[in-house]
Amino acid sequence: MGPSRRRYYLGIDIGATWVKMGIVGHRGFLRAKEEFDTREIRSPRQFLSRTQETIEGLLKASSIERAAVGGTGVGAPGWVDYSNGIVRELTNIPKWHDVPLADQLTRATGLQTFVDNDANVMAVGELIHGAGRGHVNFICLTLGTGVGGAIIINGKIYRGARGLAGEIGHMVLDHNGPRCACGANGCLERYVGNRFIVANAVRRLEEGRGARRRSTILKLANHDVNAITPKLLAEAAAQGDAIAREVWRETGQYIGTALAVLVNLLNPECFIIGGGVAKAGHVLFDPIRKTLARLAMNKLGRVTPVREAQLGEDAGIVGAATFARTCTETG
Ligand SMILES: [Zn+2]
Numbered sequence: 001m002g003p004s005r006r007r008y009y010l011g012i013d014i015g016a017t018w019v020k021m022g023i024v025g026h027r028g029f030l031r032a033k034e035e036f037d038t039r040e041i042r043s044p045r046q047f048l049s050r051t052q053e054t055i056e057g058l059l060k061a062s063s064i065e066r067a068a069v070g071g072t073g074v075g076a077p078g079w080v081d082y083s084n085g086i087v088r089e090l091t092n093i094p095k096w097h098d099v100p101l102a103d104q105l106t107r108a109t110g111l112q113t114f115v116d117n118d119a120n121v122m123a124v125g126e127l128i129h130g131a132g133r134g135h136v137n138f139i140c141l142t143l144g145t146g147v148g149g150a151i152i153i154n155g156k157i158y159r160g161a162r163g164l165a166g167e168i169g170h171m172v173l174d175h176n177g178p179r180c181a182c183g184a185n186g187c188l189e190r191y192v193g194n195r196f197i198v199a200n201a202v203r204r205l206e207e208g209r210g211a212r213r214r215s216t217i218l219k220l221a222n223h224d225v226n227a228i229t230p231k232l233l234a235e236a237a238a239q240g241d242a243i244a245r246e247v248w249r250e251t252g253q254y255i256g257t258a259l260a261v262l263v264n265l266l267n268p269e270c271f272i273i274g275g276g277v278a279k280a281g282h283v284l285f286d287p288i289r290k291t292l293a294r295l296a297m298n299k300l301g302r303v304t305p306v307r308e309a310q311l312g313e314d315a316g317i318v319g320a321a322t323f324a325r326t327c328t329e330t331g
Contacts, residue, residue: 006070009324010055010111013118013316014038014076016092016145019047021054022314023062023069024321028129030314032062044087044099052108072111073324074101075118075316077146081163082116088163091181092146114327118316119148119166120157122274122309124326125319127152130310131272139268140309141168141255143277147189151266169193171258191254194277198228201247208243216241234280248283255284256291263296263304274309281308 008031013020015038022033034054041047059066078090085102105113123140126132132140136155142148149168151158159165169189170182177186190196202225205215216236221227236244259271278284285306292301311318 006068006328008064008069009321010058010069010072011121011317011319011321011324012051012072012074013121013320014047014074014090014093015118015316016077019051020314020317021051021058022317022321023058023064024318026325028125028311028318028322030317031064032058033314033317034058038093043095044101044104048104048108051105055109055111066110069111071324071328072105072109072113073121073320073322073327074105074113074115075121075320075323076101076115077118077148079164079167080115080117080120082114082120082159083163085113085115087115112324112328114324116157116323117148117150117163117166118142118319119150120159121323122148122311122315122319123150123152123157123272124323125311125315125321126272126274126309127155128322128326129318130315131270131307135269137266137268138270138272139166139168139259139262139266141271141273142275142309142315143192143255143273144275145194147193148275151268153266168258168262171261173254173257188254188258192251192277194230197230197233197247197251197277200250201228201233201243204243204246215243217244230277230280234283237280237283245283248280249287251277252284252287253291256288257295259288259292259304259306260295260301263292263300267300268304270305270307272307272309274311274315278308 008023011024018035019038020035023031076087079088087099087101090096102113102115119142138152140150147169149166151166170187174186178190180187180190216239220232233244237248289306
């Protein structure tokens with residue numbers, strides 16, 4: 001069967017909490033999907049067998065022949081050596097060091113497998129099927145447990161000398177700031193990663209006693225601070241809660257500051273922001289745009305659009321599958 005008959009690609013999105021997999025058609029539509037809890041996976045070896053099993057299940061459930069699948073793409077949240085198919089290090093998932101995942105998965109499944117950083121594959125998805133269509137130079141950010149970044153230059157992922165390029169989440173905003181998982185201090189992720197947004201809200205609730213009683217955040221959380229999530233904070237902000245709005249304003253300012261640095265450095269056509277936290281919408285995007293407009297040189301922040309990613313929930317899967325397609329097509 002020639003390449004043109006291989007109409008489907010498999011996408012695997014490894015997240016800190018969920019591993020999501022799916023079969024994606026040429027236009028970026030998801031044909032079948034499956035997911036499992038990342039924390040159930042104790043080692044890369046176990047990941048391999050679980051993945052193999054899941055792929056078999058997906059093919060069966062969708063009645064798609066293996067021969068119609070052109071390959072598999074994997075997005076992993078950390079440092080990936082793309083050209084050798086090796087996962088070097090995953091910041092938020094322990095026990096992954098120098099795993100030759102592309103080779104292992106290719107052998108285990110009989111499908112040619114390509115591995116890259118999760119934000120990189122998401123950017124390829126947005127480039128071909130989403131908010132990046134029509135652009136050749138842009139920067140993607142994914143906001144979740146971690147903060148991922150990807151740089152597209154001339155329609156291609158810019159990886160740098162050792163494949164680490166685009167780690168925007170670890171841009172140092174304050175060298176005296178709080179310690180980050182990467183070992184540095186004051187990284188962007190240390191302020192706007194999921195749990196740090198929540199911690200910011202909890203701290204503000206503890207500081208302001210009167211405000212605490214009135215806060216919609218606690219009402220929505222049934223007075224359990226452990227139930228506070230970015231999603232809940234977005235809801236509280238939408239209902240006009242002062243603390244929630246302040247948390248999002250500060251979160252947006254940190255992100256906007258990073259984007260201003262990137263405008264001065266790379267002068268992209270636009271920014272595309274995705275991931276769960278981006279669903280907060282305008283309470284987050286307004287302060288991002290405002291800060292970017294204020295800090296970037298020559299007022300360029302005002303003419304550099306900040307867009308929401310378009311591929312939504314399944315951006316990771318669709319991105320990984322689309323990435324595999326571009327890898328096989330370019331040889
Ligand atoms: Zn860091």
